[in-house]
Amino acid sequence: MRELDTKNELHTQIQYRLIEKLTESERRHRELVENLREIVFECDYQGQLTFINKAWTETLGYPVQDSVSQPLDKFIHGPDAKVWQSVLRQQKDCCLELQFSHQQGDILCLELSIRFSPTAKPSGSLINITERKQAELILKQTNELLEDRVQKRTSELTQANQELTIALQKLQQTQGWLIQQEKMSSLGQLVAGVAHEINNPVNFIHGNLLHVQHYAQDLLGLVQKYQQYYPNPVSEISAEIDGIDFDFIQADLPKTLSSMQTGSDRIRQIVSSLRNFSRLDEAGSKAADLHEGIENTLVILNHRLTSDIEIVKHYGTLPLIDCHPAQLNQVFMNILTNALDALQAHAVTTPRITICTAAIAQQQVRIVISDNGPGIPAEIRDRIFDPFFTTKPVGDGTGLGLGICYQIVEKHQGQIQVKSSADQGTEFIITLPITLENAATLPA
Ligand SMILES: Nc1ncnc2c1ncn2[C@@H]1O[C@H](COP(=O)(O)OP(=O)(O)OP(=O)(O)O)[C@@H](O)[C@H]1O
Numbered sequence: 001m002r003e004l005d006t007k008n009e010l011h012t013q014i015q016y017r018l019i020e021k022l023t024e025s026e027r028r029h030r031e032l033v034e035n036l037r038e039i040v041f042e043c044d045y046q047g048q049l050t051f052i053n054k055a056w057t058e059t060l061g062y063p064v065q066d067s068v069s070q071p072l073d074k075f076i077h078g079p080d081a082k083v084w085q086s087v088l089r090q091q092k093d094c095c096l097e098l099q100f101s102h103q104q105g106d107i108l109c110l111e112l113s114i115r116f117s118p119t120a121k122p123s124g125s126l127i128n129i130t131e132r133k134q135a136e137l138i139l140k141q142t143n144e145l146l147e148d149r150v151q152k153r154t155s156e157l158t159q160a161n162q163e164l165t166i167a168l169q170k171l172q173q174t175q176g177w178l179i180q181q182e183k184m185s186s187l188g189q190l191v192a193g194v195a196h197e198i199n200n201p202v203n204f205i206h207g208n209l210l211h212v213q214h215y216a217q218d219l220l221g222l223v224q225k226y227q228q229y230y231p232n233p234v235s236e237i238s239a240e241i242d243g244i245d246f247d248f249i250q251a252d253l254p255k256t257l258s259s260m261q262t263g264s265d266r267i268r269q270i271v272s273s274l275r276n277f278s279r280l281d282e283a284g285s286k287a288a289d290l291h292e293g294i295e296n297t298l299v300i301l302n303h304r305l306t307s308d309i310e311i312v313k314h315y316g317t318l319p320l321i322d323c324h325p326a327q328l329n330q331v332f333m334n335i336l337t338n339a340l341d342a343l344q345a346h347a348v349t350t351p352r353i354t355i356c357t358a359a360i361a362q363q364q365v366r367i368v369i370s371d372n373g374p375g376i377p378a379e380i381r382d383r384i385f386d387p388f389f390t391t392k393p394v395g396d397g398t399g400l401g402l403g404i405c406y407q408i409v410e411k412h413q414g415q416i417q418v419k420s421s422a423d424q425g426t427e428f429i430i431t432l433p434i435t436l437e438n439a440a441t442l443p444a
C-alpha cells in the first residue's frame with residue numbers, strides 16, 4: 001500500500017514537472033511569436049482570424065483584441081479581398097502581395113504567406129513591403145525617365161547624324177561642283193585663249209585672201225594679154241613657161257585660192273564656236289539659242305567624232321531660252337562625251353548619236369540625246385547622277401559629269417531623266433522652261 005502511494009506521488013511529481021516545462025515552452029514560443037516584426041496569424045477556413053501577434057497592431061494600427069474573430073478580408077483593400085477569398089477556396093500554400101487598409105486610412109502593401117495543414121488551422125505571416133514597393137516604384141519611374149531621356153537623346157543624335165550626313169553629302173556635291181566649275185572654267189579659259197590667239201592671224205589670212213585672189217586674177221590676165229599680143233616669145237621665156245607648167249598654174253591657182261578661202265572660213269567658224277562655247281565674256285542668264293549651243297559643243301568634240309559615228313539631228317523650232325548658255329553647253333558636252341565613251345568602249349558596229357529638240361506644252365522645250373551603245377544596267381541606273389559615281393577606270397572618269405548636269409538642269413528649273421536598258425542604248429531627256437521664274441537664282 002505504501003509502495004502504491006509512493007508511485008502515485010512520483011507520478012504526480014513527473015506530471016507537475018511536465019506541465020511546468022510545457023508552460024515554460026509555450027511561454028517562450030508565445031514570447032518569440034509576439035516579438036516578431038512580421039505579423040503571424042491563424043484563421044479558420046472561412047478566413048476568420050483566430051490568432052494574431054502584436055505586430056498586427058504595430059503594422060496596421062488595429063488593436064489585437066478587436067481584430068481576432070474578424071474576417072481577414074475586412075482589412076484587405078479593394079479588389080484584393082477577392083484574391084484572398086480565392087486563396088481560401090483553393091486551400092493551396094502560396095505567397096502573394098495584397099493591399100491592406102491601415103486604421104488611419106493609408107494603403108499598405110503586405111506580402112502574405114499561408115500554409116494549409118490537414119491537422120491544423122491555416123496559418124501564415126504578413127510582411128510589410130510598402131517601402132520596398134515604393135522604392136521599386138520610384139526605381140521604375142526613374143528607369144522609365146532614364147529610358148525616355150536615352151530615347152530622346154538617341155533620337156536627337158540620330159537626327160543630328162542625319163543632318164550631318166546630309167551636310168556631308170551637300171559638301172561633297174559642292175566640292176564636286178567646284179571641281180567641275182574649275183575644270184570647265186579652266187577649259188573655257190584655255191578655249192577662249194586659243195580662240196583669241198587664232199582669231200587675229202586667221203582674220204589676217206581671211207581678209208587678205210580676197211586681195212590675193214584679185215591680184216592673182218590680174219596677174220594671170222596680164223600674162224594672158226602678153227600671150228595674146230606676143231604669141232612667139234623669146235626661147236628663154238618659152239622654156240620658163242613650159243618649165244613652170246604655166247597652163248596648170250593658170251587652171252589651179254584659182255582653185256587653190258578658193259580652197260584656202262574655204263579653209264579660212266572653217267577656221268573662223270571653229271574660232272567663233274570656241275568663243276561661243278566658253279562664253280567667258282557673258283555673266284548671268286540670257287536668252288540663248290540652244291541649237292547654237294549644241295552645234296558649238298559638237299565642234300569642240302569634233303576630234304572625237306570619227307567618220308563611222310553617225311550624228312542624227314532632228315531639230316524642231318525652238319524659241320530662245322532663258323539660260324546660262326555656257327552651263328547648258330557643259331550639260332550637252334557631258335552627255336555627248338558619255339555617249340561617245342560608251343560607243344567607243346563597246347565597239348558598236350554602227351555607232352549613232354541622235355539629238356532631237358522640240359518645243360512642248362507648258363512653255364517648255366525638250367532635248368533628247370540618245371545613243372545606240374551598250375545601255376546602263378538597271379542596278380546602277382539610280383546611281384549615275386550621284387557625284388563621284390563612275391564605272392570608268394581610275395583616271396578616266398571622275399564620276400562628276402552627270403551630277404553636274406543634274407545640278408545645272410535643276411538650277412535652270414528643268415528636269416533630266418534617263419531611259420536605258422542593257423543592249424538598248426541610252427536616252428537622256430532634258431526638259432527646260434522657256435522663261436525662268438526667278439532668274440536671280442541661277443548660278444553665275
Ligand atoms: N550614254 C551612256 N551609256 C552607258 N553608260 C553611261 C552613259 N552615260 C553615263 N553612263 C554611266 O554613268 C556613269 C556616270 O557618268 P558621269 O558622266 O557622271 O561620270 P563619268 O563619265 O564616269 O566620269 P566624268 O566625271 O569624267 O564624266 C558612267 O561611269 C557610266 O557608267
Ligand SMILES: [Mg+2]
Pocket residue numbers: 334337338397400401402
Ligand atoms: Mg561623264
